[in-house]
Amino acid sequence: MAEKEILLNVENLHVYYGVIHAVKGVSFKVPKGSIITIIGANGAGKTSTLKAIMNLVKQKKGKVIYNGEDISKKGTHEIVARGLTLVPEGRHVFPNLTVLENLLLGAYLRNDKEIKKDLEFVYYLFPRLKERKHQKAGTLSGGEQQMLAIGRALMSRPDCIMMDEPSLGLAPIIVKQIFDIILKLREEGKTILLVEQNAFQALKISDYAYVMETGKIVLEGKAKDLLNDERVKEAYLG
Numbered sequence: 530m531a532e533k534e535i536l537l538n539v540e541n542l543h544v545y546y547g548v549i550h551a552v553k554g555v556s557f558k559v560p561k562g563s564i565i566t567i568i569g570a571n572g573a574g575k576t577s578t579l580k581a582i583m584n585l586v587k588q589k590k591g592k593v594i595y596n597g598e599d600i601s602k603k604g605t606h607e608i609v610a611r612g613l614t615l616v617p618e619g620r621h622v623f624p625n626l627t628v629l630e631n632l633l634l635g636a637y638l639r640n641d642k643e644i645k646k647d648l649e650f651v652y653y654l655f656p657r658l659k660e661r662k663h664q665k666a667g668t669l670s671g672g673e674q675q676m677l678a679i680g681r682a683l684m685s686r687p688d689c690i691m692m693d694e695p696s697l698g699l700a701p702i703i704v705k706q707i708f709d710i711i712l713k714l715r716e717e718g719k720t721i722l723l724v725e726q727n728a729f730q731a732l733k734i735s736d737y738a739y740v741m742e743t744g745k746i747v748l749e750g751k752a753k754d755l756l757n758d759e760r761v762k763e764a765y766l767g
């Protein structure tokens with residue numbers, strides 16, 4: 530089988546916070562149309578890795594290639610405009626704006642007639658958001674806020690969506706809905722880079738996975754192989 534086209538290629542990425550060396554030379558590849566996951570414990574450097582890809586950290590080193598182009602030195606808005614986006618850890622919706630206003634903010638870089646179509650796509654994925662489009666985001670449940678954060682990211686019409694701990698703090702039934710949506714996004718042709726502490730669920734839906742510990746990738750493999758790996762089982766699957 531021919532190797533799939535690599536949409537996102539991260540090479541030797543480092544992140545520093547002053548004297549703290551949080552990400553120590555991380556490299557990984559995200560093939561087009563796949564779900565790739567990075568698992569790892571608290572403080573492993575997962576969020577820092579995603580932020581560095583979006584150029585949301587001050588000090589970083591390394592190369593990030595997206596769709597064949599070096600984006601390491603591009604501004605965040607330029608990266609979003611190229612089709613790569615991040616659903617941040619903790620959701621960060623604007624509580625005093627309505628659902629619809631939050632969604633439209635996700636499209637702020639765009640000025641085309643397709644915005645309405647993309648809004649319909651978000652409402653198709655998340656009928657709940659459509660029902661609540663005039664409700665203030667701060668009054669939504671945790672699960673609904675996560676749906677809104679994903680919906681807002683989709684409004685930039687990304688090809689690749691990075692999600693930082695989308696299941697954190699959500700009830701099991703809502704977690705299942707979120708993971709079902711991730712699978713659906715792949716069916717719709719999107720590419721997903723998922724960061725999760727919920728290793729079991731993440732590995733179940735992913736194609737390939739990386740394990741991060743204290744700033745480094747210590748293990749990688751097909752997700753279904755990692756589900757059966759003794760080291761992974763012991764450290765992450767309880």
Ligand SMILES: Nc1ncnc2c1ncn2[C@@H]1O[C@H](COP(=O)(O)OP(=O)(O)OP(=O)(O)O)[C@@H](O)[C@H]1O
Nearest residue numbers: 546549551569570571572573574575576577578726
């Ligand atoms: N703004 C910051 N200033 C200083 N240190 C930071 C900052 N952000 C993160 N760090 C440190 O960098 C390391 C990696 O943090 P990061 O948030 O990337 O980990 P993570 O894998 O996402 O953890 P979690 O699973 O808890 O979200 C940690 O030791 C953290 O304390």
Ligand SMILES: [Mg+2]
Nearest residue numbers: 575576577618
């Ligand atoms: Mg994190």
